[in-house]
Amino acid sequence: MNRANRLSLLLAALLASTGIAHAEGELNIYNWGNYTSPEMVKKFEQTFDVKVTLTDYDSSDTALAKARQGGSGYDVVVVNQVYVPIWVKEGLLMELDASGMENFRNVAPEWVSADFDPGRKYTIPWAVGTTGVVVNSDTYKGDADSWSIVFNPPEELKGKVNVVPELNDVMAAAIQYVGGEQCTADKAVLKKVRDLLVNAKADWIAMEYNTIEKMAAGDFKATLAWNGAGFRARMKNQAIRFHYPKEGYGVWSDNAAVLKDAKNAENARLFINFVMDPENAAMNSAFHGYANGIAGSEKFMPDAMKNAPEIVIPAESREGGQLQRLCSAEAQDLYTRIWTDLRK
Known part of the structure; x- marks a missing residue:
């Protein structure tokens, strides 16, 4: 056996012994x-x-x-x-x-x-992760632990709110805000949700995924978004705060x-x-x-x-989290209809 072959076999044996594939x-x-x-x-x-x-x-x-x-x-x-x-x-x-x-x-x-x-x-x-509210604290200094920041924004934030265009996250948040149950197909509840969303849209500046850069730059002053996006925005702008809505939030x-x-x-x-x-x-x-x-x-x-508050959920907010799940075909069809109205 020549030296090159011995070296190849030795290397193969070493990789096997160390568990490296x-x-x-x-x-x-x-x-x-x-x-x-x-x-x-x-x-x-x-x-x-x-x-x-x-x-x-x-x-x-x-x-x-x-x-x-x-x-x-x-x-x-x-x-x-x-x-x-x-x-x-x-x-x-x-x-x-x-x-x-x-x-x-x-x-x-x-x-x-x-x-x-x-x-x-x-x-x-x-x-x-979690879905919640991200706010620029230089623009709005009041309590922001509510979905009202998105669906009924205070004067300081009107026309400055973004919403990530992800159907399940937005619908879950709106249902929580009106007091409904996750995956509800109750048409009375969903009429409230539909009216809420369509009316709230007038106070939004956009429905975009690009929340990190635009929150950090001040283009958006608030957004419905995910905790990691809130964390990354805060790393660029220390005025950014992520909040867990008191009505409940998605995990x-x-x-x-x-x-x-x-x-x-x-x-x-x-x-x-x-x-x-x-x-x-x-x-x-x-x-x-x-x-x-x-x-x-x-x-x-x-x-x-x-120990970032966006990543490690504060003790006072832990009970409000609810793991999102796949809803029934009936519920999902109703949500899609509302979403279509919202996106017109």
């Missing part, structure tokens, strides 16, 4: 924009000799529509928990049995199993999965296991600004995130 080729990830750490991706590429390509989508409905067409060329997709049962039912996701992966032991107990994916057969946690999780028709399935599985490592999960959180559902990642987080 080797791969090569490509991986195509489909995710929300501005939601995947370039640093984490670079580390994955260097560790496994895999070239990663990121493609952004702008809404959960866009992602689902693309997957339904088939042949997207994507391998890994990040799916909100409300939509996971739809993806599973329609056979769009590969069964992973993530619980058998090495790094699954790092998943926080509360996220080991989930109603939207019992036994974690298809998904693993990517990010965990959500986004989850990484592998598409059923993935062409790079083994590399996708490597990536799924990779992001459940606490240090890698923290790297991702440091970029997107959300918690991640991976126990032990906290110690690797940037100091600014460790």
Whole structure:
């Protein structure tokens, strides 16, 4: 045996003994924009000799529509928990049995199993967050712990409020504000919701996803948005505050999965296991600004995130959180009709 062959065998044995897998080729990830750490991706590429390509989508409905067409060329997709049962039912996701992966032991107990994916057969946690109100405290100095900031804004904020155009989040917030139950199909309640939203729109400046830069720059003075976006905006402008509405607020999780028709399935599985490592999960959180559902990642987080009120829910607000779920077809149809009226 020549020296080169002996060296190759030695390297292979070393990789096997340390548990480091080797791969090569490509991986195509489909995710929300501005939601995947370039640093984490670079580390994955260097560790496994895999070239990663990121493609952004702008809404959960866009992602689902693309997957339904088939042949997207994507391998890994990040799916909100409300939509996971739809993806599973329609056979769009590969069964992973993530619980058998090495790094699954790092998943926080509360996220080991989930109603939207019992036994974690298809998904693993990517990010965990909340939906609330973000306000510029230089513009408005009153109490902001209410959805009224969005749906009945004070004079200081009229014409300066943005709303992220995500149907489920907006409808859930409006239903909470009028005192309804999550996923209600009560037409009397939903008439109140419809009237509330259509009337409130006159006081909004926009319905855009780009809340981080525009809140930081002062283009928006308040917005219905997510806690990580509020945190990232505050890092750019210390006047920004994230609030948990007293009427209740949504708790959500986004989850990484592998598409059923993935062409790079083994590399996708490597990536799924990779992001459940606490240090890698923290790297991702440091970029997107959300918690991640991976126990032990906290110690690797940037100091600014460790006790941030946007990330660590204050004790007085914890009871108000409600995990958002997939509503009945009847309710969802009614919500879509209201949403269509709102978007006219």
